[in-house]
Structures are given as C-alpha cells and as structure tokens.
Amino acid sequence: MEINTFGWDLLVRSLKCNPLTKEKILVAFIHWSLIRKKLKSIGIGEEKALSPEDICSELLPDGWDKNEKFSLRYLFETSVYILHGFKCGETIIFNLLDTTDLTTSNTAIDINDTVIRLTGTLQQMIPTYIKLTAKLESTLLQTIIRRTVKNSEAQTDTPVDKSDIRRIAIPSSSSQPSVGNTRTEERRQYPDFGESDLNPFGVGKSFRSGLRGYRWIAEGFSTSRGEVRSVRSSCW
Structure with a gap:
C-alpha cells in the first residue's frame, strides 16, 4: 500500500507550535489525513452550523493547541464535522462528529509508539504511517466513508427525467388498414x-x-x- 505524502512537509513547516511535541505531530497527521479525504479546515470550536465568516483552509487554524482538549471544525461538501481530541495518559483519543446526522467515529492512538522523531521525513517521524492510515480508514474516517458511499448511492439512484427521452410513435397493428378495408374504400370512391x-x-x-x-x-x-x-x- 503506497500513500502519496504530498502536502505533509508544508503542513509541518506551517505549524506554529512552541515547543513542537509528539502530541502535536500526531494531531497534525490526523488533520492531514482528513485533508486527504477532501475535508477543509474552517476553524476551531463547537459550532455545528456553517457561517459566512468561515474560511476554508488546508492548514491547522491558529490557536488550536492552546488547550489540552481541542475541537477542530471541518467542512465536507455541505456538512460540518468536528474533530475532538484529548490526551489520556500516553494516548490521544480522537472523536469525529458528523453534525448533519450526529453520527460519530473514534480511535485511540499511543503517542510514543507512533511518533518517533520531531523532524525529518514522514517515514522518519512516523515509521508506521502506512499502518496508521489503514487503522484510521477502519475507525476514525468511517464517518467520512459512510457519507461518501451514501452520496454515491444517491447519485446512482437518481431517476431519469423521462421528458428528455424521445419516443418514436409506432402505429399499432389495429390502426393499419387491412387489405379488405382498402378495397372497400376504393370501391366506395369508384x-x-x-x-x-x-x-x-x-x-x-x-x-x-x-x-x-x-x-x-x-x-x-x-x-x-x-x-x-x-x-x-x-x-x-
């Protein structure tokens, strides 16, 4: 399984964290995974409704790391998602809420077993990133996957507009004159x-x-x- 790591280096360089910790590298990886699923960051907080002031971005919003518990807002198509995270011992528990139907998905990741270095390539920082990505696909990202599948099925089941179909009128056999009727008509005329x-x-x-x-x-x-x-x- 190969994963395109495009955007990861830019994301790490954009982190305005002082100091940069393993916890923040892990959160950045989760954020990057959501961006790869076509979600856009629209800030922090618990607001479930989309506001005209919300600005879509692929970077983590300013101030996201001020508290041990955080809430990151994302937009996927027309739905708002909220990613909750908090540290419990040496583990970070992540919860993703779909505010449209209030479905949730979650996962727990061990910090020290996952993030090995604070600098370098993605392979050097998180050697098991491919395995971690597979884990996220089957846990935290299930909310996104279900939404994608639902939208795909809705498009497939869309009824065809019959007004766009041109029909060719074929006269029925009953409307075609028989030979006997034709002769009778000719005799009537002559x-x-x-x-x-x-x-x-x-x-x-x-x-x-x-x-x-x-x-x-x-x-x-x-x-x-x-x-x-x-x-x-x-x-x-």
Missing part, C-alpha cells in the same frame, strides 16, 4: 369502375352501371326463350 366487365348486362344493377361513357341497350330480350334477339351498343 363505385362503377370495372362493373361493366364483370356484369355486362347489369343484372341486379341499373342500366347505367359500368364504365362511364358507355351503356348497353338490350332489345328484344325474351325471358321465355332465354335468348337475346338483338343487342346494340351505343356510345353516350
């Missing part, structure tokens, strides 16, 4: 077209049935003899 070819003598129709412009005139039709004596065609 009632006599082709009638004379199929029924030249106009049986069951008027003598004007048939192609327009022609007519058949049957003379001397004898039903008793079943024949036509003379048939004459004339044009209109």
